[in-house]
Amino acid sequence: MANITLGGNPIETTGSLPAVGSKTPDFKLTATDLSTKSMSDYKGNRLVLNIFPSIDTGTCAQSVRTFNEKASELADTKVLCISKDLPFALARFCGAEGLDNVESLSDFKTGDFGKDYGLTFKTGPLETLLSRCIVVVDKDGTILHTEQVSEIKDEPNYEAALKSLS
Known part of the structure; x- marks a missing residue:
């Protein structure tokens, strides 16, 4: 379980992120066209x-914008933006912002992604939503980098995530 904060107030997650060097858990997430996407x-x-x-939220929206900008420079790399938002909201945001270098996916149907990756909020006002995390995976499905952002209002460390790909 990760101990993180929201405005300095402690919040717990259901578990811990998968370890660097381990294989990434499979997932079934809903794309903005309502299709189901998995690791395969x-x-x-x-x-x-x-x-x-x-x-x-401002920080979440900014992370999508920032990764959209950075993703255009990455070869053989997909940036998947994952939340429990409805696919319609994700599509509306990316469409309005003109963001086409990222792919939005939703865990709204089952919540299994958040449980399997150990990052669902267990306590606090955002209970059942996904916490702010980064997981970087190589072409073989091995986890290269993880970050559980300790204060949910803070942005992730973009440079550390991208550096793990070099």
Whole structure:
């Protein structure tokens, strides 16, 4: 379980992120076209999983914008922006912002992604939403880097995530 804060107030998650060097857990997430996506859909690509509570907050929206900008420079890499937002909200945001270098996916149907990755909020006002995390995965599905952002209002360390791909 990760101990993080929201405005300095402690919040717990359901577990801990998968370990660097381990294989990434499979997932079934809903794309903005309502199709189901899993790890096998990204075989042969490096992945940056940008995970956050809701696209409707400033920090979450900024992380999607920043990774969209950085993703255009990354070869064989997909940036997956993952939350429990409805696919319609994710599509609306990316469409309005003109963001086409990231892919938005939702864990709204089952919440299994958050449970399997150990990052669902267990306590606090955002209980059941996904905490702010980064998971970077190589082409073989091995985890290269993780970050559980300790203060949920803070942005992730973009440079550390991207550096793990070099």
